[in-house]
Amino acid sequence: MKFITVAHGSGGEETRKLIEEVFLREFSDPVLTDLEDSALLDVPRRIAFTTDGFTVSPIFFRGGDIGKLAVSGTVNDLAVTGAKPIFMSVSFIIEEGFPLEDLKRIVRSMKETAEEVSLRIVAGDTKVVPKGQVDGVFITTSGIGEVLRNGLSSRNLQPGDLILVSGTVGDHGATVIAEREGINMDMDLESDCSPLWDLIEPLLKELKTLRAMRDPTRGGLAAVLNEWADASQVQIEVDEERIPVKDQVRGICEMLGFEPTHLANEGMVVVCVGQDEGEKALDLLRKHPKGKDAAIVGSVVSKGKGRVVLKTPYGAERILDPPSGELLPRIC
Amino acid sequence: MKFITVAHGSGGEETRKLIEEVFLREFSDPVLTDLEDSALLDVPRRIAFTTDGFTVSPIFFRGGDIGKLAVSGTVNDLAVTGAKPIFMSVSFIIEEGFPLEDLKRIVRSMKETAEEVSLRIVAGDTKVVPKGQVDGVFITTSGIGEVLRNGLSSRNLQPGDLILVSGTVGDHGATVIAEREGINMDMDLESDCSPLWDLIEPLLKELKTLRAMRDPTRGGLAAVLNEWADASQVQIEVDEERIPVKDQVRGICEMLGFEPTHLANEGMVVVCVGQDEGEKALDLLRKHPKGKDAAIVGSVVSKGKGRVVLKTPYGAERILDPPSGELLPRIC
Secondary structure, eight states, X not given: OOBOOGGGGSSXXXXXXXXXXXXXXXXXXXXXXXXXXXXXXXXXXXXXXXXXXEOOSSSEETTEEHHXXXXXXXXXXXXXXXXXXXXXXXXXXXXXXXXXXXXXXHHHHHHHHHHXXXXXXXXXXXXXXXXXXXXXXXXXXXXXXXXXXXXXXXXXXXXXXXXXXXSOSSHHHHHHHHHHHTOOOOTTOOOOXXXXXXXXXXXXXXXXXXXXXXXXXXXXXXXXXXXXXXXXTEEEEEEGGGSXXXXXXXXXXXXXXOOGGGSOOSSXXXXXXXXXXXXXXXXXXXXXXXXXXXXXXXXXXXXXXXXXXXXXXXXXXXXXXOOOSSOOTTOO | OOBOOGGGGSSSHHHHHHIIIIIHHHOOOHHHHTOXXXXXXXXXXXXXXXXXXXXXXXXEETTEEHHHHHHHHHHHHHHTTTEEEEEEEEEEEEETTOBHHHHHHHHHHHHHHHHHTTOEEEEEEEEEEOXXXXXXXXEEEEEEEEESSOOOOTTOOOTTOEEEESSOSSHHHHHHHHHHHTOOOOTTOOOOOOOOHHHHHHHHHHOTTEEEEEOOOTTHHHHHHHHHHHHHTEEXXXXXXXXXXXXXXXXXXXXXXXXXGGSOOSSOOEEEEOGGGHXXXXXXXXXXXXXXXXXXXXXXXXXXXXXXXEEOTTSOEEEOOOOOSSOOTTOO
16 A cells, blocks of 8 residues: 555545554544544633644645644644644545655654644544545644633734744745745755744743734735734834845745745744833743744834835835735645 | 635735635634634633544535535534534635635535534634645534533443434435436435534433444444444444435435445434433434434444444344445545
């Protein structure tokens, strides 16, 4: 057996074998291996609950794969809302003919990423569809987290607040696009795809004036800042010079006509914090290897119409629009 | 705007519009409309958690559609493990070019099905992939339920226990296959696709000896009974005569060479209960319109090697094997 067949999805003997030999070999949580229709769990009274579908192409890319991406995405969605990731479900939709070795590699990658943050994979599902009816494999995950900090919200931004990023902008998007377009680039650019709980936990515990956090995936930094500006009805100003962007990402953007601020990250967090705690937030981020490129990139300047203004190095100002149009399908 | 475009999945302006004009128009839970990365929820200390992917083709079928199917499947997976459905997440993967009217119809159907059992849709995600990279629309849902009854398990079956079904066998599978194969049949066969919380709740509350429940979706009744026999290491005997099967389902099976017991239901539950409560369980099921065709179909006869024996009307016995091979892709 080297390839997935339709029989693997029929709910009978072959499905059972696939579950035992591929999934349960890596996902060994006792709640999952029970194989009932639902996982029975003891949870805190207040939880965060999130879901995300992953369709990235190519499935394996520099710095990660669809499995690492799916677990990281779930961890980060929970963490930015103030919750410690505890449980996760995984649902696979697989194309007939998909190589079994690739599936095993994805499953192993999910297991390793989940273990990194002590996240338990407790529920799952697998569907197989005939060749040509899905491209390779799509994964949908849902996560449950324990809410450690209430009150973070896109609506919290106030004039004077500072905006930080925990790392360079657009690494994931630029990596995937470069691989897809066959662009040769220095081998040191790779996706930032990573679970950020360890980076975010100290912010939740030590910052009194933490307003909001968001991981800038689809739509990038520009989408996050525009959503915040809109939700809080404030004007945000960002210094273009202060936004950390890798040279390779800048190069790919220039070649293909993208803005770095529109490209996805999958292991970076945007933070809004009160003025007095900007430096503290920066220190907390930079202490962690995943936050070594952190920077304060802008601030909330006034109440009023929600918009984001980019100040260029030449002193000019322009509106930083949210991305629109057919930007980058299958980036995550 | 009549069709989904890749821009609807880019995370920018068009995504926002799609969410507002299609999803939030029907899904109006205040937790969802908050549009943060996770839903913050107050839950009981002990929950059931489940996930399922739905790829059914055709998307609209007699008696339901992929939306109704997804919500029903989640409700039923929670209910059979003893939990009252409370929260659900929905993740869509949509093909570029998919008709917007069809998407709206699916979303409306999900809303109506969820409302039927007071299930709250609190988290969601949408991805769009280029034409040809997925067939129409796939939906993955996850559900959270409040555990009202602990201890139901496939491992609980004991000699003497009775096996019941709450309705006719194979209706969903036969309906979908007939539509796909273009078989003309009486219009009164339709999928049983339905959320069963109201049917199952009285069983949880009133049966002292309830051992296990399962909704026989992929793999049908045969898969459920074989899983139970294997998990409890018991022999189950089923009377073929007592298994309720609609004439149209029998006809389709004869025509195409299927066994009714291998075909999926999506609104039926298999119940195992202690000998003394068989009649009570039957009464409780038959009281509800969705359980009017309920029947006691067999019993657990002995400890030992897990297997399922089918007794035919002619007095013969044969092993009821779990389904295997390339049975019916995209049935759910």
